[in-house]
Amino acid sequence: MSRKHILRLCGAASKPFLQPQLGYINHRHQQQLLTTTTTTSSSILPQLIINHQRTYSSTTGNVPLSQFPPSNRLTGRTCMITGGTSGIGFAIAERFLQEGASRVILIGRSYERLLHAASRLETCLSKSEPVETPSTDAHQPTTNPGNHHLIHSSERISLLVGDISEAGSWLRELEKAMQTTNPSILINAAGLSISSILPKSEPSDISRILRTNLEGAILTSRAFIRAxxxxxxKKRTPSPSASIEPHEPSKCIINISSLLAHKSGTGAVPYAASKAGILGLTRSVAVETAASLRGVVVRSNAIVPGYIETPMISDFTEGETARLRETIPIRRFGRADEVADAAVFLAQNEYANNCVLNLDGGLSAV
Known part of the structure; x- marks a missing residue:
């Protein structure tokens, strides 16, 4: 296949690049570049209560759809998610709503895909079968209102049309939307990878990867902190006699990195560099906000996924899939909802700061 075959992944492990023939997808997936379909495995989080009635199986198809039953841990919280129209970003949006989040705001460059994601979220919340095509309802405008406009799709779901790779051109609108909605959680889940060895990589592709994966996350984090x-x-009380506001949860940024940030691979140098940069961003924000901000607590954390079940996997042959699973100690791919479990933990645990969670089924140890 040509270099222009593009991977739909944000947090994939290194094996697709070590075995490039496994790292491509069909052209039908190329329109979904900025959505995140990261790879993960089961979360090992002592703070979360495991459902002991669950029967463990190393076969992905036998794993229950939800490891940890929702318990309203995010009641009243508002969350903004980049790359939230599919994959891991969508799974986090769905789980946060199940956990009682008052609103999720999805950011994406395609208005139609945002509408589709909103419709799927509404359907998931009503415990019906997911819809197959985009649809609208009384809350959703039937025509595209244009980029950078906040759209309230329903009571708990909002949409913001914008290209994260070009976030520098609409920072003012992004910050304004954050001021209006006042999110307490930011999920940087948008990502792009183009498989090619460095000598054959086009400078424009390298720039695009870095802008989407790293610069976009930096700029959205900047807007989030400023807002x-x-x-x-605005909330500061005008006088000492004014009523004291109840304790508010801290703000939280959760960045989606990749196993490639610290495990070598072939054919993904710009991608690996961008995901390593995400870990640097996570650490630096955790320290800087504590040192420079007064009255605002912003925690910064990251998830480092391995393989996950995504549409990309459907392009692998049965033999290829079996060989890939054999490289993972627990012998299966992860699921997006397992990463969402970890995101809930990072969002609600007030002592989680500079917390970097590997969710790769043990692949980082081999």
Missing amino acids: SIRNRV
Whole structure:
């Protein structure tokens, strides 16, 4: 296949690049570049209660759809998610709503895909079968209102049309949307990878990967922190005699990195560099916000996924899939809802700061 075959992944492990013939997808997936379909495995989180009635199986098809039953741990919280129209970003949006989040705001470059994601979320919440095509309802505008406009799709779901790889061109609108909705959680899940060895990589592709995966996350984090400061200033009481506000949960940024950030691979140098940069961003924000902000607590954490069941996997042959599973100690791919479990933990645990969670089924140990 040609270099232009593009992977739909954000947090994939290194094996697709070590075995390039496994790292391509059909052209039908190329329109979904900025959505995240990261790879993960079961979360090992002592703070979360495992359902002991669950029967463990190393076969992905036998794993229950939900490891940890929702328990309203995010009641009243608002979350903004980049790359939330499919894959891991969508799974996090769905799980946060199940956990009682008052609103999720999906950011994506395609208005139609955003509408489709919103419709799927509504369907999931009503415990019906997912819809197959985009649809609208009384809350959803039937025509595209244009980029950078906040759209309230329903009571608990909002949409923001914008290209994260070009976030620098609409930072003011992004920050304004954050001030208006006042999210307490930001999920940086948008990602792009183009499989090619470095000597054959086009400079424009390298730039696109870095802009989407790293610069986009930096700029959205910047807007999130600035909006948090401005909203905090607005909430300051005018006098000592004024009523004291109840304790509010801290703000939280959750970045989706990749196993390639610290495990070598072939054919993904810009991607690996961008995901290593995500870990640097996570650490630096955790320290800088504590040192420079007053009255605003912003925690910064990251998830480092391995393989996950995605449409990309459907392009592998049965033999290829079996060989890939054999490289993972628990002998199966992860699921997006397992990463969502970890995101809930990071969002609600007030002591989780600079917390980097590997969710790769043990692949990072081999």
